[in-house]
Amino acid sequence: MxxxxxxxxxxxxxxxxxxxxxxxxxxxxxxxxxxxxxxxxxxxxxxxxxxxxxxxxxxxxxxxxxxxxxxxxxxxxxxxxxxxxxxxxxxxxxxxxxxxxxxxxxxxxxxxxxxxLGDPFYQDHPNTTAAAARRVDTLFADMTQAALAEEPLPRSGITSCARNVIDAIQSEGVDSWLNAVHKHHSHTYCHSMMVSGYAAAFGEALGLDDETINILVHAGLLHDIGKVRIPLAILDKPGELETEEYELVKRHPEFGREILSTQANMDERIIEATLSHHELLDGSGYPQGLKGGQISQLVRIITICDIFAALTEERSYKEHYSRRVAYAILLEMGSKLDRELLKKFRPVAFRSEFGELRRAAKDANAPKLAASA
Ligand SMILES: [Fe+2]
Ligand SMILES: [Fe+2]
CATH class of the missing domain: 3.40.50.2300 (Response regulator)
Incomplete structure (x- = not known):
């Protein structure tokens, strides 16, 4: 609908x-x-x-x-x-x-x-999670408007929402968060909420300090902000994108960098994650085709969360996968992702399962889902 x-x-x-x-x-x-x-x-x-x-x-x-x-x-x-x-x-x-x-x-x-109309996405969820999801939902609408109008992003709102996400994950768990947000009517909102949730949980699992986890969650919330310049008719298009449409989608990391670079005092690590979250260690990613040591650990973390979220998101018009199959797909990406980090992502990915095995791991659509996340 x-x-x-x-x-x-x-x-x-x-x-x-x-x-x-x-x-x-x-x-x-x-x-x-x-x-x-x-x-x-x-x-x-x-x-x-x-x-x-x-x-x-x-x-x-x-x-x-x-x-x-x-x-x-x-x-x-x-x-x-x-x-x-x-x-x-x-x-x-x-x-x-x-x-x-x-x-x-x-x-x-x-x-x-x-x-x-009773948007159901935050009802029936624990208090901290529901309140955080509501705030992030409002934040995304405000950020979309601001980015389209080339106005300053609501910085204090972003900071407090990042804190809300971390509090929700730490007190009620990543599964509560995912369950609350995964049916949101906006695909990009849902995706960014999932990435920020995984980033908070992954940062915690890695034992990172609070400040780095905070930056990771900011990066999760903002990494796809460049998609505001791409019509939803293209982002949510069922089936194949035309070549020009796909080329436009692939520009979202650069659009994101443009938007964030104009914001006063935006942390460079957030801008870097936004620009580089589609880079892959073997140099096959975009937009710059960076390789290995050119890609920071923070970006590698966001990339894993991003692809995992994209593969597991439930959308009527797209293939999606159980967490188990999504994790297998990440493993099959081999030298494109950081193997050590991927091993440490395993407990985050499998903290619980809310999907059964739906698709074979070698589905031909998986690389495309991963490439536009
Ligand atoms: Fe992206
Ligand atoms: Fe993404």
């Missing part, structure tokens, strides 16, 4: 701030002439970005609202156009937003709708 179905005038792309929605949730674009009620039923929310001065659009919206009365809806209007505003308010039953509204208004509106 899509988070949002954005209905557009035929031949148009999203206008104004509507453009940011596909970066904030899993959204599908639909020209008005091809719309069916079944498509609307298959979305958690409807977004109408139509010219309201066109009479047929207004009657379309009225019919749609009658067909799907309980579906949350946002109608976009140009607030400088009196006729559009009058029409939008007259339709009723929807949140009316302006195409020139600040991005934060869209962010808050989406968040409220998903919260009202």
């Amino acid at each position: 899509n988070d949002a179905l954005i209905v557009l005038d035929d031949g148009h792309t999203p206008r104004g701030v509507v453009k940011t929605i596909p970066f904030l949730c899993r959204a599908r674009l639909q020209p008005v002439s091809g719309f069916t009620v079944a498509q609307g039923e298959d979305a958690r929310m409807l977004v109408l970005d139509l010219s309201l001065s066109v009479e047929s659009n207004v009657s379309f919206i009225r019919k749609l609202f009658r067909a799907l009365p309980d579906k949350p809806k946002i109608v976009f209007a140009s607030k400088s156009d009196r006729q559009e505003i009058v029409q939008a308010c007259a339709i009723g039953g929807a949140t009316v937003l302006g195409r020139a509204d600040p991005k934060s208004v869209i962010n808050l509106s989406l968040r409220k709708i998903f919260r009202d």
